[in-house]
Amino acid sequence: MSNMFLDVDICVIGAGSAGLSVAAGAAQLGASTVLVERGRMGGDCLNTGCVPSKALLAAGKAARRWHGAPAFGVTSGPPGIDFAAVNRHVHEVIAAIAPNDSVERFEGLGVRVVKGSARFTGPREITAGGLRIRARRFVVATGSTAAVPPIPGLDGVPYFTNETVFENTELPRHLLIIGGGPIGIEMAHAHRALGAEVTVLQSGRILPKDDPELVGLLRQRLEAEGIVLREGARILRIEQDEGGIAAVLGTDRGEERIQGSHLLVAAGRRPNLAGLDLEKAGIAHGPRGITVDARLRSSNRRVFAIGDVAGGPQFTHVAGYHAGIVIRNALFRLPAKVDYRALPWVTYTDPELAQVGLTEAEARASHGEDVVVLRSPFHENDRAQAERETFGLLKAVTTRSGRILGASILGAQAGELIQVWTLAIGQGLNIKALAGMIAPYPTLGEVSKRAAGSFFTPKLFGAGTRRLVRLLARLG
Numbered sequence: 001m002s003n004m005f006l007d008v009d010i011c012v013i014g015a016g017s018a019g020l021s022v023a024a025g026a027a028q029l030g031a032s033t034v035l036v037e038r039g040r041m042g043g044d045c046l047n048t049g050c051v052p053s054k055a056l057l058a059a060g061k062a063a064r065r066w067h068g069a070p071a072f073g074v075t076s077g078p079p080g081i082d083f084a085a086v087n088r089h090v091h092e093v094i095a096a097i098a099p100n101d102s103v104e105r106f107e108g109l110g111v112r113v114v115k116g117s118a119r120f121t122g123p124r125e126i127t128a129g130g131l132r133i134r135a136r137r138f139v140v141a142t143g144s145t146a147a148v149p150p151i152p153g154l155d156g157v158p159y160f161t162n163e164t165v166f167e168n169t170e171l172p173r174h175l176l177i178i179g180g181g182p183i184g185i186e187m188a189h190a191h192r193a194l195g196a197e198v199t200v201l202q203s204g205r206i207l208p209k210d211d212p213e214l215v216g217l218l219r220q221r222l223e224a225e226g227i228v229l230r231e232g233a234r235i236l237r238i239e240q241d242e243g244g245i246a247a248v249l250g251t252d253r254g255e256e257r258i259q260g261s262h263l264l265v266a267a268g269r270r271p272n273l274a275g276l277d278l279e280k281a282g283i284a285h286g287p288r289g290i291t292v293d294a295r296l297r298s299s300n301r302r303v304f305a306i307g308d309v310a311g312g313p314q315f316t317h318v319a320g321y322h323a324g325i326v327i328r329n330a331l332f333r334l335p336a337k338v339d340y341r342a343l344p345w346v347t348y349t350d351p352e353l354a355q356v357g358l359t360e361a362e363a364r365a366s367h368g369e370d371v372v373v374l375r376s377p378f379h380e381n382d383r384a385q386a387e388r389e390t391f392g393l394l395k396a397v398t399t400r401s402g403r404i405l406g407a408s409i410l411g412a413q414a415g416e417l418i419q420v421w422t423l424a425i426g427q428g429l430n431i432k433a434l435a436g437m438i439a440p441y442p443t444l445g446e447v448s449k450r451a452a453g454s455f456f457t458p459k460l461f462g463a464g465t466r467r468l469v470r471l472l473a474r475l476g
Helices: 017-028 043-047 050-072 083-101 103-108 182-193 212-224 316-330 360-367 382-386 414-426 431-435 446-453 463-474
Strands: 005-013 033-037 111-115 119-122 125-128 131-140 144-146 174-178 197-202 228-231 235-241 244-251 254-260 262-265 269-271 303-305 344-347 352-357 372-377 393-398 404-411
Touching: 005 017, 005 125, 017 033, 017 043, 017 103, 017 111, 017 316, 033 131, 043 050, 043 083, 050 083, 050 182, 083 103, 103 111, 131 316, 174 182, 174 244, 174 254, 182 197, 182 212, 182 344, 197 254, 212 228, 212 352, 212 393, 212 404, 244 262, 303 316, 344 414, 352 414, 360 393, 360 404, 372 446, 382 446, 393 446, 404 414, 414 431, 414 446, 431 446
Parallel strands: 005 033, 005 131, 033 111, 131 303, 174 197, 174 262, 197 228
Antiparallel strands: 119 125, 125 131, 144 269, 235 244, 244 254, 344 352, 352 404, 372 393, 393 404
16 A cells, blocks of 8 residues: 555545536635546546537537528538548537646646545545545545446447447448437437438337427437337347348347447446445445435445436436535535436437426326426427427426426427526426516527416416406496
8 A cells, every 4th residue: 555645625536527516616615625537537428428429419410400401491412421520520529628627727726636546445545546545525426337238149249338439430321229218319319310320229118207298299200300219129139240230129020130330339327336445435335326315425424425326317417416515515514415306307309308397297196186287389489480490399387376396398499498497496486487587589488488378378368357357347
């Protein structure tokens, strides 16, 4: 064991979104802070997740818009796709953002950055990069990695995961995707727009956590673009063949063989726990990650776990939210707790699919008959008509008293539109707050005001209101 020793206020293990947020906040608040990272700064989000996937989707959206230009009276030849140039675009975006997550920036904030693998040697100490590090509080933010399902033959063929697909510079002829969650659907959408044939193999229905009605509408759009969605697929094995790779499915009629040139595995995530020696620190954990309480404390109360490794919702914005919870607990001794009631998420297809709070089915399951469903279709929005973005629907669910329970949006800029509903749920606003909001015209944001206003339509234009108007008219 090294004789070099550091004794600090807080030690963060993992320099992804969660860890970087804690380290930056702690250092700027005056706490002595060490950040340990064995790989690339920025973690999954910057290097192999959110940033490159959205850059690839943006390239696909540009190609899709080109095809739609004649509707605006703009004509030109069909777009040419240079997939190597698309790949350069993806990495240029990563490079543009990387300085925000760099060693140099964090050292400038006062964080001691240690490159190496961290291992607990006891309840209050780790080793990393040739150092012994003792801290008042530890934060484990090691993230997650792609899970590989135990499908026979999969280990005998080449395949992509999110950690390798963004290094590919050759447009797949036919991309097979195992997994119909957000990652699988986003990658299917991007590659299809750029010219690849795409087949998605999903054991259940695609996007199972989202509102089924809106998923159904999105399914129509994806299939209209030529994406083959095989929901309820039972994969018997994966095989190499002359054309590339084949997935063999079990059906009622026997075996079915689907051939592709490339394979992407997007079948969930698993927490990064290997090599941490958590047992030596008395930290309980399981298949989903480190076991934490509502304050994100592990069974060792000096050790917090945040982000994907904590076993909760796996989103970058959750990682940032977790960081704030830990800062309040670890540095200010405030009993802050996680609350996911106003947690939004977005699948960045075109159109986007966004959700916050309860879906209609979840609201009915928990509130029974005390549920009102509000709707606002995009084709009734003037800005959507002007921009040819009329495919979409906003659904909101409230109680009969107007308490907002959730909102689901399929449509252009749904990820932006969901934010007003996130604020409303988080602050406990009544639906009348959104109905009374003044929305600039013409904007897509009017779909939210229109949906909120529909809550009052039955009473406002009902028989009782008409009688009142007539009575007041007789009074002069």
